[in-house]
Amino acid sequence: MDGAQCLEAALTEPHNRRAVGALFERADVGALHLDNRIVMAPLTRNRAGPRLVPSQFAAEYYSQRASAGLIIAEATQVSAQAQGYSDTPGCYSDAQVAGWRKVTDAVHAQGGTIVVQLWHTGRVSHTSFQKDGQAPVGPSAIRANTKTFIAGQGFVEVSTPRAAELSEIPGIIADFRSASGRAIEAGFDGVELHGAHGYLLDAFLRDGSNHRQDAYGGSIENRARLLTEVAAACAAEIGADRLGVRISPVSPANDAHDSDPQPLFNHVVERLDPLGLAYIHVIEGATGGARDNEPFDYAALRKRFRGAWMVNNGYDRAMAVEAVESGRADLVSFGRLFIANPDLVERLQTNGPLNPLMEAETLYGGGAHGYTDYPKLTQRLAAPAGLGGVSS
Ligand code: 8OZ
Numbered sequence: 001m002d003g004a005q006c007l008e009a010a011l012t013e014p015h016n017r018r019a020v021g022a023l024f025e026r027a028d029v030g031a032l033h034l035d036n037r038i039v040m041a042p043l044t045r046n047r048a049g050p051r052l053v054p055s056q057f058a059a060e061y062y063s064q065r066a067s068a069g070l071i072i073a074e075a076t077q078v079s080a081q082a083q084g085y086s087d088t089p090g091c092y093s094d095a096q097v098a099g100w101r102k103v104t105d106a107v108h109a110q111g112g113t114i115v116v117q118l119w120h121t122g123r124v125s126h127t128s129f130q131k132d133g134q135a136p137v138g139p140s141a142i143r144a145n146t147k148t149f150i151a152g153q154g155f156v157e158v159s160t161p162r163a164a165e166l167s168e169i170p171g172i173i174a175d176f177r178s179a180s181g182r183a184i185e186a187g188f189d190g191v192e193l194h195g196a197h198g199y200l201l202d203a204f205l206r207d208g209s210n211h212r213q214d215a216y217g218g219s220i221e222n223r224a225r226l227l228t229e230v231a232a233a234c235a236a237e238i239g240a241d242r243l244g245v246r247i248s249p250v251s252p253a254n255d256a257h258d259s260d261p262q263p264l265f266n267h268v269v270e271r272l273d274p275l276g277l278a279y280i281h282v283i284e285g286a287t288g289g290a291r292d293n294e295p296f297d298y299a300a301l302r303k304r305f306r307g308a309w310m311v312n313n314g315y316d317r318a319m320a321v322e323a324v325e326s327g328r329a330d331l332v333s334f335g336r337l338f339i340a341n342p343d344l345v346e347r348l349q350t351n352g353p354l355n356p357l358m359e360a361e362t363l364y365g366g367g368a369h370g371y372t373d374y375p376k377l378t379q380r381l382a383a384p385a386g387l388g389g390v391s392s
Contacts (some may be wrong), residue, residue: 016022024349025323027069027331029308030241030278032113032189037324038345039333041312042072042117042192042246046365048089052077053099059106060372064342064362066112072192072244072281072333073103073116075199075291078179079172081137082200083129084121084153084158087365091116097186104187109363115182115190115244118176118234122200123161123209126150126252135162137172139203139210139217145254146198149364166214169226172200177233180243190242193231195268196283198254201227202247205264208257220267228271240276244310248283249301250294262297269304279308281333287313288335299328317348339363343376352377 007291027034030352047055062071077090088097107114123138126148130136138144138161147155157376164172179193195201203209204226210217215223227245235243248256258264269280284298285291291314302309310331311323319334338344340355347354355374357363362370 009312015079022334023321024345027035027308029070029331030190030243030276031239032070032115032278034113034331035067035111036069036345037331038320038348039070039310039331040065040068040071040338040344041175041333041335042074043082043335043339044074044085044088044196044364046085046087046151047197047367047371048087049099051093051095052083052088053095054089054103055367057368057372058099059102062114063104063106063110063112063336064372064374064376065344066107066110066114067343067345068112068338069178069331071107071112071114073100073114075117075119075189075194076179076183078118078120079175081130082120082175084125084136084199085149091118091182091186092175097182100183100186100188103188108187113189115192115242116186116188117194117246118179118183119194120172120175120200121148122198122203124148124158124197124199124203125160125161126156131315133254135159137161137164137168139163139212142209142211144198144203144209145240146254147245151365153363157234163212166216169216173226173230173233174202176230177237184238184242190244190248191234191238192244192281193227193234194246194319196248196253197226197251197287198256201230202256205268206256206258206261208255208259220264223264224271225269231272231275231277231355235275235277241278243275243277244279244281245272245277246281246283248287250285250296251283251287252293253287261294262300269301273305273307277307279310279331280305281310281312284311284313289314302328303331320348339370340374342374343378350377 087317106352123144125136140163143160146207250263286293308330312333340357358370
């Protein structure tokens with residue numbers, strides 16, 4: 001069978017790997033056994049310590065949230081070159097693996113399941129993060145109209161990237177593969193590839209950022225090649241049933257744009273499906289904003305994929321219940337709600353009150369405040385007067 005015939009055969013098999021049931025019911029997602037379908041989305045918090053080791057507070061932060069069916073730990077570099085922001089952690093050195101081990105042990109001790117999101121920021125980076133102050137690497141030498149955060153300087157325009165040499169691409173794929181292996185060594189239950197938000201894998205997908213004329217640019221098939229090859233390499237390393245991919249088909253985050261996203265992402269999902277991934281995680285609409293910024297047929301993607309389907313972006317309790325009960329999604333991820341509510345699952349189950357977010361300055365960078373000091377419902381009831389300010 002050639003590739004197209006394999007895909008056709010695969011697509012006509014019964015959808016026996018798809019999870020079914022309601023939001024609070026358990027689900028088997030590839031090799032991951034989840035207690036419920038509520039997922040903590042990956043959240044950049046810029047608190048890594050020296051050598052980009054996860055912060056001393058990270059084990060407590062994540063274990064507080066272990067009742068999530070699945071935690072997706074924050075975007076984490078696959079290499080030093082992959083960094084684009086201050087104080088985001090890595091998963092390529094022994095010290096980083098040892099730091100993550102404390103996190104995964106703490107989450108597992110609470111009965112949780114945790115994967116890590118692996119990224120290469122690509123053109124969403126700055127010379128100050130790169131060896132010898134070089135330009136960051138992207139598909140083409142086209143600057144993204146977006147900013148990064150540099151500690152001590154605040155928000156700064158990203159640098160103009162240089163186009164990755166064709167000869168560098170195997171090394172980038174190898175970095176993803178090796179970081180996914182190190183993630184398993186660190187005790188993670190799996191890995192999510194960051195294929196969204198204009199970072200390297202997404203930037204290769206889109207004709208707004210990819211003007212290459214080699215095998216990784218031009219046609220949709222060529223632009224999808226890097227993501228597919230990275231996913232195949234990571235699947236070979238850790239098992240496809242422990243691997244997920246996040247995409248954001250119409251999000252303009254970080255200046256991501258494509259002239260025709262529907263056929264592009266239909267093709268991306270068609271190429272990912274035969275790998276047998278655990279899940280695809282889709283940001284619907286504009287990240288953190290309008291869900292209907294551009295017409296897009298998400299059902300067309302889902303019908304091309306037999307693994308679990310995870311949705312994100314602005315979901316509240318009613319929307320999440322509807323999405324899972326209707327069968328439109330298997331899993332729903334929550335970002336900001338999980339920052340403010342470590343026991344979000346219990347609060348959604350009981351339709352309890354939700355904490356608001358603390359000061360915006362606590363989102364990115366800092367220490368325990370705004371990170372590990374959001375109260376749980378039980379703490380809230382018993383809370384001394386000083387904690388009252390954060391409950392709604
Ligand atoms: C907010 C700030 C910095 C990075 C993403 C990893 O957009 C991020 C991110 C979010 O996916």
